[in-house]
Amino acid sequence: MFSILIKKELIAILQNPKFITTFAVSSFLIILSVLIGINEYKNNLAQYDTGISLAKSKIEESRSWHSINAIAYRKPDPMQIFVSGVNNDIGRFSNVSRQGEVKLQNSSYSDDPVFAIFRNIDFAFIMTIVLSLFAIMFTYNAVNGEKEDGTLRLLFSNSISRAEFIASKVVGAWLGLVVPLLIPISISFLLIISFDINFRFFDWSRVLTLAFVSITYFTFFIIFGILVSSITKSSSTSFLLLLTFWIITVFIIPRVGVIAAGQIIRIPSHAEIESQLDAFSKDSWKNYTTQLSKTWNERRLQMEGMSESEKAMYEDDNSWGWMQTDDKLRKINEENITDYSRKLFEGYKNNRIELRKLALTLSRFSPASAYQLAAMNMASTDIALKVRYEDAIQLYKEKILSHASQKAETDGDSFGLRISMDSEKGISVEGGRDQNMLDTSELPQFAEPSYTFAQIFEPTIIDISILFILSIACFGLSVYRFSKFDLR
């Protein structure tokens, strides 16, 4: 019985003139997006390779261990082909030097702002927006449409249970819509292979998980469409309701979540933080000067009544100690400021992390955001990518600088001159542009942040669970509602 119902649903979908069009459009969009993604990835990779050799020659040209200048490049991730995420929003490299802060710069969008306006149409985008809409288009009248057509009575004059009917709607629509979707997805995978994209086992696991999550998301919309069609009387009502829900879940909640989080956690802007720091350091320096002049006054008082020669002698005796005291005071003051600044920025960073967490939590009320978050996690193009890279670059900076300091001590570093000692040749001093000034071969290499599959899968579990729970709840609800549906 069940298989007969499913077969009928399948025939209904496949015979529907909408079907060929939507299948063609979604296949075309998916394949096109993957082709564009592949092209972009290859460009990014070429850019990355050029960058790496540029950075290498720059390091080799360094003349002093003190002014070593490295560049760390963000390595393109092949998963960006499917989910570009923040890939184009964050910078591609950061300078690594003693003076400069670690900061990713030159994002694709800052290079070419026009793309920022149109964003990237990638696989995840097509799933989020286009396919969810298609799912609704095929299910909005699944149940109430049969009532409108008058076929429910004849159908239920047979030995069919209501739950069976709803289940056949879900399974039929799922098979009719999801199985065809596997065709463009498989073609995308073939493109990955034929374009020689370096997909490791790790990447295949990620992309297959992405496909799984995408299908779960799509399934949610199929079931939701069936739910709404089983709780409304007319198909025009259910279509309007679903369209409204679609707009809210795809466009509104994700944004409202971020805005609402911003309202709940007020964080001062970067500029505010800086002016706060500025005020603090001005204050401390003022304190420092008053204290300094006070000490000097005290010292002058101690010398009162001394003759000029006694004074000179007294000063001679104490000046070293005084200098040390003054220096200590200055150092304490400097440390205070650094301390304060560190705390301030740490608090700022923590606040931002809290804000992000809250924004994500709030926007997860929308299945579309849950899906997008999961997709970005799978592709490692999520919002935390910037922080992960900057942390890795910071680590690299510390390594490289400590290596440089060590080298400067052992090899000597006299502003571009190398002094080497040799038992036979004696002391020799080398210098000059044409010579390889520094032996940079042992310089630490930048290690990109790397993760295991488990590490990226773990934060995705919540989003996958949300989609699963919502789908099951909607299915349960539509079975329940349909048990009260007036079949006449």
Add this chain to the structure above:
Amino acid sequence: METMNKTAPILEAVNLSKKYEDGMLALNNVSFEVKPGEIFSMLGGNGAGKTTTINIFLNLLEPTSGEAKINGIVTHESPLEAKKNVAFLSENVMLYPEFTALQNIDFFVKLGGKLNYTKSDYQKVLKRVGLQTEAHEKKLKGFSKGMRQKCGIAIAILKDAPAILLDEPTSGLDPKAGHEFVKLLADLRDEGKAILMSTHDIFRAKEISDYVGIMNKGSLVMKKSRAELQGENLEQLYVQFMAGYMDTVA
């Protein structure tokens, strides 16, 4: 007649009552039975409770009290079991507009549990009910009411269930189609089906029925066999019972 009375009824209404949520008493203690090879006609005007009765037999409605049985199975207790034994034809047969006649028939007949028919079996029955061959592969959306009705009858015949429920099956059919339909129904009766038909067509009811019941305002006000109706003027009886009712109301 004697032997027939001994066989168990296929369709049975036992003190069936239905009160809608708005307080409307649509059925009031209705009892009747239909045995194999019998046609029972419920005769009554609009709002008499005919469709309500049939809906209870199909478990599309729950009775407020009493029970409807098909093959001895109480429909609101084991609807899935009960419905295996019944075919149904509504006043206005509605099928899937995007499916062809044959696709519709294939679906509904298989749903009725008959999985072994071939396409030529379908075509044979469609010919028997008078649907022209050109229409077999056409989508239902262009079909007239009469053509849809023919498909519905074909489905009912192919389901080959012991009981057949017909809700005003001839309303809206032209006289020729109506006549052909009645002939078909007689054939089905002769095959041993128990047929319950609601109608407000007195002439057809008299022409074909083994028993006629007159329904008025939810009550079965009269029930007579073909023998009892012999020589009686059913039209007069009908008017009489309606009038009698009117009197009691007044």
